Amino acid sequence: MPRLAANLSYLFTERPFPDRFGAAAACGFRAVEHQFPYREASESAIRERLRDHDLAAVLFNLPPGEEGERGLGGLPGREAEFREGVDLALHYCRATGCPRLHAMWGVPGADTSLEESRATFVSNLREAAPRAAEAGVTLLVEPLNPRDNPGYPLNRQSDAHALAGEVGAPNVKVQFDLYHCQIVEGGVAEKLRAYLGGGGNNVGHIQIAGPPDRLEPDAGELNYAWLLPLIDELGYEGWVGCEYRPAAGTEAGLGWARPWGIRPPPERGQ
Numbered sequence: 001m002p003r004l005a006a007n008l009s010y011l012f013t014e015r016p017f018p019d020r021f022g023a024a025a026a027c028g029f030r031a032v033e034h035q036f037p038y039r040e041a042s043e044s045a046i047r048e049r050l051r052d053h054d055l056a057a058v059l060f061n062l063p064p065g066e067e068g069e070r071g072l073g074g075l076p077g078r079e080a081e082f083r084e085g086v087d088l089a090l091h092y093c094r095a096t097g098c099p100r101l102h103a104m105w106g107v108p109g110a111d112t113s114l115e116e117s118r119a120t121f122v123s124n125l126r127e128a129a130p131r132a133a134e135a136g137v138t139l140l141v142e143p144l145n146p147r148d149n150p151g152y153p154l155n156r157q158s159d160a161h162a163l164a165g166e167v168g169a170p171n172v173k174v175q176f177d178l179y180h181c182q183i184v185e186g187g188v189a190e191k192l193r194a195y196l197g198g199g200g201n202n203v204g205h206i207q208i209a210g211p212p213d214r215l216e217p218d219a220g221e222l223n224y225a226w227l228l229p230l231i232d233e234l235g236y237e238g239w240v241g242c243e244y245r246p247a248a249g250t251e252a253g254l255g256w257a258r259p260w261g262i263r264p265p266p267e268r269g270q
Helices: 017-026 043-052 081-097 114-134 157-167 178-184 188-196 224-232 252-259
Strands: 003-007 031-033 056-061 100-102 136-139 171-178 203-208 241-244
Touching: 017 031, 017 043, 017 056, 031 100, 031 241, 043 056, 056 081, 056 114, 056 171, 056 241, 081 100, 081 114, 100 203, 114 136, 114 157, 157 171, 157 188, 171 178, 171 188, 178 188, 178 203, 188 224, 203 224, 224 252
Parallel strands: 003 031, 003 241, 031 056, 056 100, 100 136, 136 171, 171 203, 203 241
Antiparallel strands: none
16 A cells, blocks of 8 residues: 655645644654755754654755755755755754655756756766765655746656666665656656566655646546556555645545545544
């Protein structure tokens, strides 16, 4: 059965960040992910919340840089900042037990060619991969759709796998977000079979949401009641991050997840 993780940057945002851990656990989630913990809480505070609610931390992002940059990995001249961000993120990983980091490419400036930006990203990942490996951490690259992320250079699954292959480190893998994939290229089931099937795949994490509006997975163009069992059939044993915007409150929209053991707690008095 797919193991669902709550993305606390999107779910339970009706509550302050520290209270989202308990809310997720009360609904049956056993794992959480979030985008930028450095903005929300200290590593010790997050570790305590994970321990208190018996939750695993499964993913967060490297620091994103300035507003609109969406990462530093492919920005020439910012290599030192990227390394500092890796150091900070690995510190959080060691403290919280999180085994995955999304390394964002970033939006290169108009004076930077795609070739130069890509070469910078590859070089930065090659430098960071051994340090991450020492901490037991996998680095992930994720194709993002250009509608929500204008100017972001990595948009397609094939390009992400080619990039990871060029880096050539066993702990650099691809983060497969079905929402972004559907918007950019479609053929989600075909690509799941291509990149998960046959063993030895290079997918390190999966995320879901309902396109085109990033709502609950049962609202939109993709049939997750069919896709989630397919992911199981293909042998994926990792977590599936729920990274969507609830239409009318997190708990109210969790009906789609009941077959996978997630449901809001009963109201008091019931």
